[in-house]
Amino acid sequence: MQTFFRYNWMVREQWYRWCEEVPQEELLKERIGGAGSILKTLFHIVDVEWSWIQIIQGKPDFQEDFSQHNTLDKVRELDAKFRLDVEPFVLAWHEGLERKRFEDHRPDGKIAIDAWGEVMRHVIAHQIHHIGQLSVWSRELGKTPVSANVIGKGLIESDPSI
Template identity: 30%
Template sequence: MQQILLQQYRLVLSARSALFDYCKTLKPEDSLKPLPAFNNESILSQLIHVANCYLFWLSKTAMQQLRPFFNNEEHQDIPSVIQVFDKVDIMMHEFLHYFSGSLEQQRLITRPDGRQLTRSPFEIFTHVITHEFHHKGQVVSMSRQLGYTPVDTDVVRE
C-alpha cells in the first residue's frame, strides 16, 4: 500500500506544482492581499495553513514529533512557500516510512483541545491531501476575485 500512496502523493505534487507555477505569475502584492470573502486570509496565508496542517497531522499527531509551525510572516513570497512545501514533502516521506507496515492500524489521537479520536495513518494521509485540494480550490478562487484567470491545477489536466 505504501507504493500506492507514494504514487498518489506524486499526483498531489504534480497538481501542487501547477498551482505554484500559476502563483508565480501573480503580482507579489496580490498574493499577500487579505480577502474578506476568505476570512481576510491571503493566498500565501492559505498555503502556509495547508503546510501547517501537514505538520500537525503527520508530524505532531501521528509521529509525535515536535517541530515548529510555519509562520506567515516568515514566508512572504511564493519561492519561500515552495521551500516550506519541500519540508512538507520530506515529512510525508518520513510519515509513509514510519507507518509502512501499519498504515491501516487504528491509533488513538489526542487533539490539542484534549478530545480524542481514533484514526489510521491511511485516514490521516487522506485527510491532509484532501485538505490541500480544498484550499487549492480556494487559492484559485481567490486569484479569480483578484482579477486573474486561473490555469487548470487538477490532477488530470491537459
C-alpha cells in the first residue's frame, strides 16, 4: 500500500515539474476527459486523495474550490497542506486495517459497505487513471509525458543476495 502511495506522490511531483514548462493557458485549457484541464485534473487528484482518507477515518471532509487553487503553485500548496494529513495515515498503514469496515452513506440514502483496503486501492487507482489522461494531453501538446513506470523509481530496494 505504502509503495504505491509513494509512487503516486513521486509521479505527481514529476508532473508538477512537467507543468513548469507549459504555459498557464495550456494548463487551464478545457480538454476532453479527466477533470477538464491539466491543472484541474491535478487538483482533483489531490482533493480526492485527501477526501477519501478523511472520510474513512470519520474525519470531516469538505470540497475545495478549484477557482481558489487555479495555478500550479496553488495546487502544489494544497497538495503539501493535505499531505500533512494523508502521509502519516498512509505510513501507519498495517494489515489490520485492510478489512476494517467502511460504511459509505450515499446521497440516494443507500449505504455501501466496503473495506478500508478497498478504499485505499481505489485512491491509488484513481490517480493512476488520471495520470493516463495527463499523458494523452501531454502527447497532444507534443511533449513527452512523465513515465508511469514503477520499475526504476527506487521504491523498493532489491535483495542484494539475489
